[in-house]
Amino acid sequence: MTEKSNFEPTIIGFTCNWCSYRAADLAGIARIQYPANIRLVRLMCSGRLDPTFVLKAFAEGADGVMITGCHPGECHYLEQNYKALRRYLLLRRTLVAMGIEAERLHLAWASAAEGIQLAREITEMVERVRVLGPLNWHLNGDQVQITHDATAELEVVA
Amino acid sequence: MKPKFAMYWASSCGGCEIAVLNTHEKILDVDANFDVAFWPVAMDAKYKDVEAMEDKSILLTLFNGGIRNDENEEIANLLRQKSQILVAFGSCATEGCIPGMANFSPSHEIVETAFHTLSTENPNSIYPQTSYKMPEGTIYIPTINSRVKTLVDVVPVDYFMPGCPPESHQISAVLDLVIAVVKGEAELPPKGAVIGVGNSTVCDECDRERDVKKIREFTRAHLVGALDPNLCLLEQGIPCNGSATRSGCDARCPTAGAQCIGCYGPAPGVIDYGARLISSFASVVDSNDPDEIERILDGIPDPAGQFYRFSLAGSLLKGAREAV
Amino acid sequence: MSKYLYYPGCSMEGSGKAYHNSLMPVCEKIGLELQEIDDWNCCGATEYLGINKIPAYALIGRNLALAEAQSNGAQDIVAPCSACYLNLTKIDSYMAKKNGVDELINDALSAGGLSYEPGQLGIHHLLDLIVYEIGLDTVKEKVVRPLTGLRVAPYIGCMAPRYDYAKRWSDSEHPLELDWLLGALGAEVVDYPLKTHCCGGHMPQIGPDTAYELIHRLVDYAEEVKTDIMVAVCPMCQMNIDAYQNETNQHLGTKHKMPIVFFTQLMGLAFGMRERDLGFGSELVSAKEAIQKIGSEVPKKKRKKKDKFALPMPHPLGNGILKNGTNGKELILPTEGRARGGRA
């Protein structure tokens, strides 16, 4: 397993075509540097964000997921970002119950003009997840065996 | 010679067997058309008898129960080898079901709970060991896996038949179909199909009236003085899972005034059952204020249990972090 | 009876004794049961927050924590003193909104085995509690001796309505709650534009000349509009105007003789209670002459014949403000959209 000290988290970021994706473009145009750990997925709206996507990202090995959208009241589709907000809140509760730290799922609002803010959000997210360490969902699972000795260590058969 | 029939219970409660017996006279058709080769709950049989059979000599195997331990896994492999048609029968085999909820906890905690809680009388703290050396030699009991797996996680499966348990009339229909196939009167559905179910969701079979949904509060049926007998339960704040759950049960629970808890599993094309419910319930929460949304969501005290009661082992995450 | 946690603060045992003595019977009368917070401590008043913030925050936090611990989860706090009220609401709000304050205070509180979660308690000034929770209708029902003929100047002072952390007041600059209450008691309420102007605070001790000027302004205008008696909701306001009026006269050569009492004292009078049970007599500028006017005949205002040229006034502020752009029919009561009580 990777040492925590040089651990580079992988973050999947979902962006809205009208605001946060454009904010990412703007960050690029303005040459604002941020960690390369983030990989963006463009959706038409944060309202398109299906919790399945987030679960898929975690299951496939992401260490954190960022959901970004237009600021409340500024949704390109009027009010769909509020639906994203509601889903985010319920999804976060569910993930916490599954043992995934709440900080691994983050919701941030960024308008098309907020390249700097988006870059800052990304940087902060990467650092937060770096502290949490790897999630490694995709590596765990099937091969783990356990003896009946309750005190025994988990034994990973690689 | 009649074709061979087998039914096996892995990690399950036995309800699936009862459901098969609940087909009443239909069970006679099974006897008339099949030679029951292996059915531990109904007749005495030894694994070595199955091992001795020729490969693919069993026409139809209804496999119920999830894969909890190495014995389950071994028999799953064995029956796969010996069967032409292997059906993941019931919710446990298809998606983990209630035993699959064990995936919320690491398995050592489950052992701990079973052998060392207040209600357990185990004064000498004796824990079962996987092997024990006796004068006569070493004996073994099955080893439990770190998590419950579904049947398809361990062997290729021909058909899936969800339900906890599958409704008896659905079982009858499936038996009829196989008998008709044997007689050359019908054809099997394509491999991998979900059988004995409807095409849509429980709402399709539910007679309750429904309107657009705006949820101000989630509650529980026993906390509501009188539920409207005709109105959609979700609209009354009862977290009914019917809208995401495969049809086929005739909407028994919501019709009787109890919310659907999702035993028939995800609707066709759904990748993660819980994600669908999280998304749909949250979408119709009638507030844009984070604090108020949180207050409304407080009405679902155990979201993971609410959304993954039956489907945890078969979900994208397969279980909670400590367990996977 | 509605039950509230009562945070008296230091003045109730000293300079504000009349306030304490009058609010007790008055609250009982209107159905407010006050349960004093056990082991409460100083609110930090105005000085401590200016000297060392963190201990001051913790000092106030301790009162909130005690209140929460003793609340059984069902009560709000009421503070009669505006300084106490302001400090309690300020810290509650800081803990909820200012980064790190919550942790800082709770860290300090943990030394005493206490903790407080912001927003858990509704915090009220006694005045807003009476106007909004008890309601003016209830107050009116209890009036047996309307204060007819008494011209009163409602003087709120600065600390109750500013800054309005708990969103309790109709306005921060010109709140009308005291006007409405005194009106409900039958008094003749004068338009007192200085109602939130400075009483001098601690200036009598550190810069008396400034204090005398400020006290003079308040009293002078009250006299100008023929006030019989000023009404305070804050022990500091009452003390400054009462106790330093004589010195103000000496320094400025004025002849002010304006009594100032607490609103609860006048409520008690209107409810038919005896003066001595309401702390009357402890004021330095005697209110005796003023309260003798209660019940006196009010000369009927000659209705000015409406001048045919006069232009109409905008819709009055009344007890509500108008929604923009409507035909003047929709009123928003000041209570709407305001947080009532701490819990949702």
Place this chain on the structure above:
Amino acid sequence: MNTPKERIGVYICHCGTNISAVVDVEDVAQWAANKLEHKGVVIARDHKFMCSSLGQELVENDIKELGLTRVVVAACSPHLHEKTFRTACERAGLNPYLCELVSIREQVSWVHSDKVVATQKSKAIVSSGVERLIYHEALEQLSVPINPATLVVGGGIAGIQATLELADAGSPVYLVEREPSIGGHMAQFDKTFPTLDCSACILTPKMVDVGIHPNITLLTWAEVEQVNGYVGNFDVTVRQKARKVITDLCTGCGICIEKCPKNVLDDIYEVGMNYRKAVYTPFPQAVPNYPVMDLDNCIYFDTGKCKACEKFCPTNAIDFEQEDEMLKFQVGNIILATGFDLFDARKMSNYGYGRLENVFNSLEFERMCNASGPTEGEIVLRDGVTTPKAVGIIHCVGSRDKSHNAYCSSICCMQSLKFAHLVEERTGAHVYNFYIDIRTPGKGYDEFYNRIVEEGTHFVRGKVAEVTNAARQPDEKKKLIIQVEDTLIGKQRRIPVDMVILSAGLEPRHDAKEVAKLFGISCSADGWYIEKHPKLDPVATMTDGVYIAGCVQGPKDIPASIAQGAAAAARVQGKIQQGEMLMEPIRASIIEEQCSGCRICNDLCPYNAILYHDATMTSEINAALCQGCGTCIAACPAGAVIGTSYSNEQVLAQIEGLLMDVSV
């Protein structure tokens, strides 16, 4: 391993050195050719400038020669060149939607500097593009015919201008106004800055034009109730409120008004400064000139007696039985010009408006200056007779103030200067302007400011703390005292005046949010309607076919409102001329067999594109109304709603691609 179905070409752009300076593009191309071969990649190339004609030809030739069925270009943001490469594919005979542009410039080379990490991330992005592309479908743009009629909402100067422009161009226009007459705020003013020409003189001819234009259907005393449909084909329902006057019979003679015994304070046109009758036209030049009946104040509707108007009407045009009428019609485009509300100065209680009688707000003062107003243009105190000797004008009331509105209301400086001039000219009083900054950025505006300075108006730079009647000095008695910190001399001042005018800011209409929802557009946090682009597209909105003009988009003066009205009309006329328009094929649809009619999606669509059929108990999406946000797809518990361009398969494959292990 299965043989891949598709033949995919991958093209990595150097963008000069914009990308190649940080990303090893050759390595990315080579990696894609090797590691993504099993996904169907048959060719992977890099090129100096993919967007150049040479780069495009490269793609086109490969499509033709290698039989590519899909194309991934890794270059700049799709917002820049998606269309370029789609068009190139189309030229080579490939459906344009089978091309995917992924960004390795804005998302990689411009924001990261570590070459190794940037190259790895580029590989992941390319792999996500390939994975996603496999699930693309060949799509066609949707074509929608445009109805030539236009709905203009709001009959202020912006709406009037837009209406006239369109009508003059020969297009039919419906102009809907909530008040009895068009004219808006401009009709209330006396003089307009900076030229000081009479407002009515320039407005009235335009109003008359609207009233008689054959292409204009003027609906006053009416409100839009419902809007369905989409660009080119909106179905509009308008409530024509009952005037109780039969307009076909009414000649506008005004006898009913004269005979009506009931005086009512006029809160709208006269802003509470004067009275009208219960049957009235708001002002003499009203267009149309038919009166309306105010049912809340009519004596007949209150007591059942009176009917004076009916008795005296020479043409029997009064009809007490008249009911509200619902008018339905279709339009292709909509222009919203619903204007502003004045900031309620009562909210700044320290200025005493509503409490101190000689404090006026700007609209009250406009009416006072107007020759047809309550004082016939005489500037007097609230008593109606006394001429003020000193007047204070306070700028920025409710504007540039965090407690109220943070924005600048843009017109108040010029308006206050105009007021200063009028007071000076008509009363000779001393005038004090209290300002934070003087903002006069318009043609002839600063010259006007200088003119007012030269006229002798006093300017005090500082935010007024308080307006009070509590005098401290003998000379303050019976005056309004303005307490202000004069920041230029660094002193507190108390300036006694007789009259205070509050230059109140402009606010969005109180019902702006509901109206926005009705028309499917959005408001900024301030409440002003959001334009499509603040610089490049100031009159369009994010909703196709809905335009905005005038103060509804933000505070502005008359010339700017007129410019926007004309601009919106030009945009609409352009659409009408096209006859039809193409829309991006990003749409949701419902698989009927899988829909159980749970109705969870029904209320989620702000465009009302989701219909529920009671008979089949299923929901359906109107493709033309759908704007493609995908919220319903994500919400459907049954997975019965599917979408194009951002399907579950596409996004999930993209996630897999992004998380692919690119280190090997």
